[in-house]
Every structure is written in structure tokens, then in C-alpha cells.
Amino acid sequence: xxxxxxxxxxxxxxxxxxxxxxxxxxxxxxxxxxxxxxxxxxxxxxxxxxxxxxxxxxxxxxxxxxxxxxxxxxxxxxxxxxxxxxxxxxxxxxxxxxxxxxxxxxxxxxxxxxxxxxxxxxxxxxxxxxxxxxxxxxxxxxxxxxxxxxxxxxxxxxxxxxxxxxxxxxxxxxxxxxxxxxxxxxxxxxxxxxxxxxxxxxxxxxxxxxxxxxxxxxxxxxxxxxxxxxxx
Amino acid sequence: xxxxxxxxxxxxxxxxxxxxxxxxxxxxxxxxxxxxxxxxxxxxxxxxxxxxxxxxxxxxxxxxxxxxxxxxxxxxxxxxxxxxxxxxxxxxxxxxxxxxxxxxxxxxxxxxxxxxxxxxxxxxxxxxxxxxxxxxxxxxxxxxxxxxxxxxxxxxxxxxxxxxxxxxxxxxxxxxxxxxxxxxxxxxxxxxxxxxxxxxxxxxxxxxxxxxxxxxxxxxxxxxxxxxxxxxxxxxxxxxxxxxxxxxxxxxxxxxxxxxxxxxxxxxxxxxxxxxxxxxxxxxxxxxxxxxxxxxxxxxxxxxxxxxxxxxxxxxxxxxxxxxxxxxxxxxxxxxxxxxxxxxxxxxxxxxxxxxxxxxxxxxxxxxxxxxxxxxxxxxxxxxxxxxxxxxxxxxxxxxxxxxxxxx
Numbered sequence: 001x002x003x004x005x006x007x008x009x010x011x012x013x014x015x016x017x018x019x020x021x022x023x024x025x026x027x028x029x030x031x032x033x034x035x036x037x038x039x040x041x042x043x044x045x046x047x048x049x050x051x052x053x054x055x056x057x058x059x060x061x062x063x064x065x066x067x068x069x070x071x072x073x074x075x076x077x078x079x080x081x082x083x084x085x086x087x088x089x090x091x092x093x094x095x096x097x098x099x100x101x102x103x104x105x106x107x108x109x110x111x112x113x114x115x116x117x118x119x120x121x122x123x124x125x126x127x128x129x130x131x132x133x134x135x136x137x138x139x140x141x142x143x144x145x146x147x148x149x150x151x152x153x154x155x156x157x158x159x160x161x162x163x164x165x166x167x168x169x170x171x172x173x174x175x176x177x178x179x180x181x182x183x184x185x186x187x188x189x190x191x192x193x194x195x196x197x198x199x200x201x202x203x204x205x206x207x208x209x210x211x212x213x214x215x216x217x218x219x220x221x222x223x224x225x226x227x228x229x230x231x232x
Numbered sequence: 233x234x235x236x237x238x239x240x241x242x243x244x245x246x247x248x249x250x251x252x253x254x255x256x257x258x259x260x261x262x263x264x265x266x267x268x269x270x271x272x273x274x275x276x277x278x279x280x281x282x283x284x285x286x287x288x289x290x291x292x293x294x295x296x297x298x299x300x301x302x303x304x305x306x307x308x309x310x311x312x313x314x315x316x317x318x319x320x321x322x323x324x325x326x327x328x329x330x331x332x333x334x335x336x337x338x339x340x341x342x343x344x345x346x347x348x349x350x351x352x353x354x355x356x357x358x359x360x361x362x363x364x365x366x367x368x369x370x371x372x373x374x375x376x377x378x379x380x381x382x383x384x385x386x387x388x389x390x391x392x393x394x395x396x397x398x399x400x401x402x403x404x405x406x407x408x409x410x411x412x413x414x415x416x417x418x419x420x421x422x423x424x425x426x427x428x429x430x431x432x433x434x435x436x437x438x439x440x441x442x443x444x445x446x447x448x449x450x451x452x453x454x455x456x457x458x459x460x461x462x463x464x465x466x467x468x469x470x471x472x473x474x475x476x477x478x479x480x481x482x483x484x485x486x487x488x489x490x491x492x493x494x495x496x497x498x499x500x501x502x503x504x505x506x507x508x509x510x511x512x513x514x515x516x517x518x519x520x521x522x523x524x525x526x527x528x529x530x531x532x533x534x535x536x537x538x539x540x541x542x543x544x545x546x547x548x549x550x551x552x553x554x555x556x557x558x559x560x561x562x563x564x565x566x567x568x569x570x571x572x573x574x575x576x577x578x579x580x581x582x583x584x585x586x587x588x589x590x591x592x593x594x595x596x597x598x599x600x601x602x603x604x605x606x607x608x609x610x611x612x613x614x615x616x617x618x619x620x621x622x623x624x625x626x627x628x629x630x631x632x633x634x635x636x637x638x639x640x
């Protein structure tokens with residue numbers, strides 16, 4: 001299994017586009033479609049048959065895809081017990097744990113890839129987490145919502161309020177996101193940590209790679225950043 | 233008096249069943265080579281009593297070893313000579329998580345036990361008298377060594393899974409770390425990598441209760457024709473409280489009175505919870521041997537997997553090929569989630585294949601014996617995944633969506 005079958009990318013966004021009018025249903029819909037396409041790109045980054053640790057694996061959707069379709073040896077960590085139980089019920093190897101504290105347990109170079117999808121912004125110490133990712137894995141794959149997107153900037157500038165968007169749907173007082181950053185911020189962090197950025201993608205809300213060239217444009221027009229990292 | 237459950241008014245004394253009365257099989261082990269115990273004594277030949285359920289497949293790859301807890305026995309399902317159901321009927325059987333249509337389930341009475349396996353109440357061949365305190369002190373590792381001899385006898389090189397709760401979880405951890413090549417999967421439920429100081433303390437209370445009973449006769453009660461009923465019942469009562477939770481006790485009993493309108497200003501069992509505990513104590517005495525209780529609690533106290541590996545628990549799991557699923561229960565304060573999590577952290581530190589599930593329940597430590605749908609469904613998923621990986625069943629299905637090229 002060297003590539004995903006063309007007729008059934010497991011996490012491809014459905015053909016129909018989300019309704020234009022905002023609202024709870026539309027919001028949930030777009031979040032769901034974003035995540036699925038985002039995950040498809042991650043799956044493509046992972047070499048088949050490798051050892052993968054998915055940090056913040058939710059209910060195990062991505063991990064299951066990697067195990068079954070890519071023949072990977074998969075492990076997961078998930079904060080929510082409900083997510084863990086769902087994952088184990090799927091036959092996946094997942095432990096309840098916290099990226100901030102439990103990554104320290106893992107030995108160095110134990111995995112080929114360590115994945116942190118849409119979780120970095122909710123960790124207490126993102127720098128330590130990223131350092132742990134490239135320590136535990138030969139490569140790390142990180143994705144997060146880009147706080148430098150033009151709509152976010154415009155919201156803050158014009159309304160003077162904490163931005164809410166499709167990528168950041170919760171109000172400031174209920175969001176789990178305590179360390180939001182921009183694509184530029186993240187690249188600076190990687191630089192400070194001495195982490196090599198092998199690939200960087202700026203994605204739209206549907207999780208599609210728009211092929212945005214240049215950091216300035218990516219940081220302005222990308223709604224999500226997706227990075228393939230390696231240590232040193 | 234309506235309270236029939238007090239210790240003094242319990243059923244007439246009768247011995248625990250003799251070997252001949254027991255259903256299932258017994259086997260003599262350790263004749264060719266005696267079992268070398270941790271205490272330095274050689275034991276053998278010795279008898280082991282066990283039960284099996286389901287059929288062993290042709291390549292002997294579908295065996296599951298169930299390890300029982302402190303006061304459990306080999307009769308997981310369908311115990312003889314009793315109206316009571318087996319202690320894990322919810323778990324083992326056709327269509328149950330340990331599906332006897334698919335798996336060959338084995339459970340042996342532990343070494344030191346009192347349900348047919350060699351223990352202090354059996355006859356010491358050297359003297360022709362019950363072993364009593366002459367029985368050597370055994371450890372969890374000794375119990376597991378004895379079980380591997382049983383597997384040898386059954387011709388089973390490698391288990392599909394070893395599973396157990398509480399002391400059973402200790403045996404699971406011991407088995408999977410001492411013999412990683414002999415099992416595909418390991419499920420320690422509500423266990424720990426070592427017995428905590430608090431748990432040793434509770435065990436000591438129980439042992440002192442037994443030994444303070446004059447009928448214990450310095451362990452020689454069988455020859456004296458008596459039995460430390462009160463001591464053993466008190467030990468059981470104290471232990472039983474640790475198997476429950478405050479919430480479960482409150483839900484079950486609250487402060488409700490036992491068959492009376494008001495308190496009696498005396499020391500009868502005024503409260504339902506007292507009556508319940510007295511019943512637990514007295515019924516336990518009918519089925520369990522006091523010296524066995526001493527030996528088995530001691531074995532649990534001595535269990536410390538990290539100490540056996542240079543003080544580092546993770547070393548016990550180094551390069552392990554075993555697929556682990558650790559399970560804990562939120563309201564278990566005897567083997568709390570934190571203790572189970574320590575095992576998980578050690579497994580992570582060894583980059584082992586591990587799942588860890590904490591089941592939300594108010595039923596305390598005993599939850600592993602009870603109807604916990606979340607527990608069963610997660611365990612089903614884990615075993616199903618293992619069965620596919622171990623090649624016991626056909627190609628694994630993708631959840632919800634059919635994988636490319638495969639039609640369901």
C-alpha cells in the first residue's frame with residue numbers, strides 16, 4: 001500500500017460546499033470537513049509501514065486510517081477519556097494522557113512520526129511539546145489554526161474584540177486554545193528550538209493546500225498551518 | 233431475632249470442598265522437576281486444580297489464561313455445589329468478551345489457594361497432615377511459575393491473552409514480563425506494579441484478625457478440629473469495605489436500619505450496612521481457608537515489579553512484544569487509577585504497545601466483577617483488534633467506512 005487509493009481518499013472533503021450563512025450547523029460542518037481534509041494531507045506525509053504516535057488522537061480517526069490503510073504501527077495519546085475509549089474500541093492502542101506532561105515518558109527516537117494535529121495551541125508549554133515531538137520521533141507533523149489570517153487581524157483591528165472564525169469558533173472565555181500563534185510565530189519557534197522545517201503548507205478552512213507561496217502571503221491567507229519537522 | 237447474618241449465627245461449620253468434590257480438572261505438576269519458590273524452598277510434586285471453557289484450536293493459539301483475585305477461584309463460570317454464579321460469568325461465555333465460541337479459557341486456582349491447588353489446607357505428603365504453616369510462603373511469581381507448568385502440561389506454548397483483575401492483574405503483569413514470549417496480549421485490570429503501603433496495612437489488619445482468633449491455634453486449627461471463623465469473618469469484613477466505594481455504600485445502604493424502626497441502643501446490627509458486612513464475613517468463612525488468606529495476602533504484599541528490575545518499572549517492559557490494555561475504575565481507591573497509570577507510564581517509557589482505559593463508575597474496586605457496559609465494550613474492541621493482529625480471525629474491518637477495494 002504505497003498510496004491512498006484514488007477512488008477513496010478516506011478523509012477527503014465531501015463535494016458539496018458548506019452553506020454560506022453562518023450558524024451552529026454550518027460551523028460544525030465546516031470544522032468537520034476541515035479536519036478530514038487536513039488529516040488526508042497528514043496521511044500523505046506519512047510513509048507506509050512506519051511507526052506513528054498520534055498526540056491528541058481524538059477518537060482515533062486518523063490513527064485508524066494510518067494503521068489500516070498505510071500499514072503503520074500506530075499509538076495514540078488522548079486527553080479525553082471518551083476519546084480514548086472510542087479509540088480502544090476500534091482496536092487501536094491509545095492511552096489517556098496529556099501532551100504537556102506525558103510526552104516526557106517516551107524514549108528518544110521511538111517513532112518515525114509523531115503527529116500533533118490541531119492540539120499545539122491548547123498545550124501549556126508549546127515549545128517543550130514541539131521539542132519533545134522531534135525528540136521522540138524522527139519526524140514530527142504539526143498543524144494548528146493560523147492566528148495571522150487576515151480575517152483574524154481585521155476582526156481585532158476593526159472590532160477590538162477577540163476574533164472568532166470558522167477555525168476559532170469558541171469565545172475567548174470558553175476556548176481551550178491558550179497559546180494561539182501565527183505561522184510566522186511557529187517558524188520562529190522552530191528556529192529557536194533548532195528544529196528543521198522540511199515542509200510547510202498553508203491550508204484553507206477546508207484543509208486544502210492552496211499552494212500559497214511566500215511566508216508573508218501564507219501567514220495572511222492560510223487559515224491553518226501544517227508542518228513536517230525533524231530535529232536538529 | 234430477625235438478623236440472621238451476624239457472625240455468631242452463621243451457617244453450621246463445614247469444610248471447604250475436598251478435591252474429589254470439585255468439578256473441573258486437577259493435575260500433578262513438578263514431579264520431574266520441582267517448582268523452585270522465591271523463598272528458596274522446592275515444591276513438588278504438587279497439585280493444581282483448574283477449569284477450562286471452550287475448545288482449544290488445532291494450532292493451540294486461542295488460549296486465554298484468566299488469573300483470579302485474592303478470594304476468587306478457578307470456577308469463573310458455573311461453580312459446582314452452589315447456587316451462586318461464577319465470579320466472572322459476565323465476562324466469560326458464548327458471546328461474552330472472552331467468547332468461549334472463539335477462545336479456550338483457562339483458569340487455575342492459585343498456588344496457596346484452597347480450592348484444590350496445593351495450599352496450606354492440603355495434605356503435606358511428608359507428614360500426612362495438613363500443611364498449615366509448614367506450607368512455604370509463596371509469591372505472585374511462584375503462582376505464575378506454577379501456571380506456566382500447567383500451560384506446559386496442556387501443550388500451550390503461547391497464550392492469546394492473559395487477563396485478570398486485582399491480584400489477577402499482578403499475575404498478568406508478572407506473567408507478561410517474566411514470559412513475554414508466552415502471550416500475545418495482556419490485560420491487567422484494577423491492578424498495580426506493586427502493593428501500596430495502604431494495601432499492605434489493610435492486609436495486616438486482616439491477618440491480625442485471623443491470628444487473634446483463639447480458634448486459629450497458631451495455624452494448626454485443621455488438626456485441632458476447629459476453625460477461626462470470627463477472625464476470618466472480620467478480615468473479610470474489613471477487606472470488603474475496601475472493595476467498595478463511599479458512593480456505592482451510600483447508594484446501597486445509606487443510613488437505613490435493618491428490619492427495625494429505630495436504633496436499639498445496643499450493638500446488634502442496627503444498620504443495613506452492618507448486617508450486609510456481617511453476612512459477607514460469615515458466608516466467606518464457609519468457602520475460604522484462613523491460612524490460605526494469610527498466604528495469599530502475603531504474596532500480594534511482596535509484589536513489587538520495579539524492585540525486581542533494579543527499581544525501574546520501565547525495565548520490566550523493555551523490548552516487550554506484548555500488547556497491553558490497562559484498565560482502571562474511577563472510584564477504585566484500593567488500586568486507584570494513579571497506580572494503574574504508573575504501569576502505563578512505564579510501558580510508555582519502554583515504547584510498548586499499550587492502551588489505557590479508565591472506566592467511569594461509582595462501584596469501587598469490585599467494578600471489575602460487575603456489569604460495566606463501557607468496560608466490556610472497550611475490552612471487546614481491544615480483544616477484537618488483537619484477534620485480527622494475531623491472525624485468529626479474518627481481515628480487519630475499517631470502522632464505518634469500507635476500505636478501498638474492499639466491499640462489506
